[in-house]
Amino acid sequence: MAAAAAVGTRVSRLLGRSLPQQGRPMSSGAHGEEGSARMWKALTYFVALPGVAVSMLNVFLKSHHGEHERPEFIAYPHLRIRSKPFPWGDGNHTLFHNPRVNPLPTGYEDE
Amino acid sequence: MTHQTHAYHMVNPSPWPLTGALSALLMTSGLTMWFHFNSSTLLILGLLTNSLTMYQWWRDVVRESTFQGHHTAVVQTGLRYGMILFILSEVLFFAGFFWAFYHSSLAPTPNLGGYWPPAGINPLNPMEVPLLNTLVLLASGVSITWAHHSLMEGNRKHSLQALLITISLGIYFTLLQTSEYLEAPFTISDGIYGSTFFVATGFHGLHVMIGSTFLTICLLRQLKFHFTSKHHFGFEAAAWYWHFVDVVWLFLYISIYWWGS
Numbered sequence: 001m002a003a004a005a006a007v008g009t010r011v012s013r014l015l016g017r018s019l020p021q022q023g024r025p026m027s028s029g030a031h032g033e034e035g036s037a038r039m040w041k042a043l044t045y046f047v048a049l050p051g052v053a054v055s056m057l058n059v060f061l062k063s064h065h066g067e068h069e070r071p072e073f074i075a076y077p078h079l080r081i082r083s084k085p086f087p088w089g090d091g092n093h094t095l096f097h098n099p100r101v102n103p104l105p106t107g108y109e110d111e
Numbered sequence: 112m113t114h115q116t117h118a119y120h121m122v123n124p125s126p127w128p129l130t131g132a133l134s135a136l137l138m139t140s141g142l143t144m145w146f147h148f149n150s151s152t153l154l155i156l157g158l159l160t161n162s163l164t165m166y167q168w169w170r171d172v173v174r175e176s177t178f179q180g181h182h183t184a185v186v187q188t189g190l191r192y193g194m195i196l197f198i199l200s201e202v203l204f205f206a207g208f209f210w211a212f213y214h215s216s217l218a219p220t221p222n223l224g225g226y227w228p229p230a231g232i233n234p235l236n237p238m239e240v241p242l243l244n245t246l247v248l249l250a251s252g253v254s255i256t257w258a259h260h261s262l263m264e265g266n267r268k269h270s271l272q273a274l275l276i277t278i279s280l281g282i283y284f285t286l287l288q289t290s291e292y293l294e295a296p297f298t299i300s301d302g303i304y305g306s307t308f309f310v311a312t313g314f315h316g317l318h319v320m321i322g323s324t325f326l327t328i329c330l331l332r333q334l335k336f337h338f339t340s341k342h343h344f345g346f347e348a349a350a351w352y353w354h355f356v357d358v359v360w361l362f363l364y365i366s367i368y369w370w371g372s
Contacts, residue, residue: 037264040257044276048250052280055243062239071296076231078222079301087146094298101296 127168134160251280281323
């Protein structure tokens with residue numbers, strides 16, 4: 001995927017830039033690889049978080065707010081199963097029940 | 112002889128294993144009372160004693176290690192083995208749910224219509240919020256790696272910043288998933304599709320919350336200067352757990368959200 005290739009070249013460019021730093025002499029005992037935190041910080045702010053932002057934009061653009069069209073209710077026997085009542089409320093509503101999109105076994109509640 | 116001549120940690124007698132076991136009994140019997148006799152007292156008592164046990168037990172581990180110095184190299188090695196084995200057990204736990212999903216989806220029965228997703232099910236679009244969720248968790252994997260390297264390099268400000276970003280992404284994921292659960296046109300009672308979807312993603316979500324909590328504890332400990340640049344196993348354990356949670360999501364996304372649509 002083009003995105004993955006772009007990430008790869010970006011990472012190697014970052015590594016290339018930090019190499020001169022890794023070459024300097026280290027006098028105070030054992031260190032974690034110097035400069036690697038800097039690379040991960042750059043990856044976080046220039047790749048990871050922008051990726052999240054782009055995806056958020058994608059969701060926003062694709063979302064249809066206030067969509068009233070919902071599938072017609074067909075009383076399939078393999079859906080809306082009620083072997084025993086739920087231990088809450090009236091025992092007939094799932095935990096995340098949304099009356100607009102979740103019909104009960106008998107149909108949508110607001111019809 | 113008032114001092115030990117070995118490097119191991121002989122833990123002082125503690126009540127928490129007993130209170131933990133009792134809380135497990137209270138939770139299980141409490142679930143039974145709730146499911147069958149409409150009473151939640153025992154369950155609430157069980158959840159309360161369970162939380163208290165976890166808080167006090169792990170508080171004692173921090174006391175024994177950070178403040179009393181009992182966690183020598185060999186003790187830490189034992190803890191590493193322990194965390195790896197625990198995560199392995201969790202992998203197997205999820206393997207069961209993936210088995211159930213593939214068992215039902217690879218050979219859909221006639222009563223479902225003979226196809227997957229079953230008749231009457233409109234699956235979520237994998238390219239919308241589920242994709243965002245994937246990027247959120249992947250990003251959190253990058254930020255937690257930044258946090259770890261900052262910790263190893265002794266950069267306090269950056270390690271705190273990176274941990275905060277990681278935790279925020281975890282909370283963002285949880286909020287997104289909650290919204291997805293509330294908006295989904297299908298429910299847990301919608302046959303085997305609903306069962307496999309919500310049990311697998313539900314347990315995953317629970318693990319995201321547990322992981323976020325673990326990371327928050329690490330943030331608080333780092334604020335209190337508990338970690339050194341060389342010795343911070345609590346953080347590493349949290350990071351391993353967090354990566355595990357991320358990987359489970361990737362499998363969920365590919366199997367249930369993408370292939371399963």
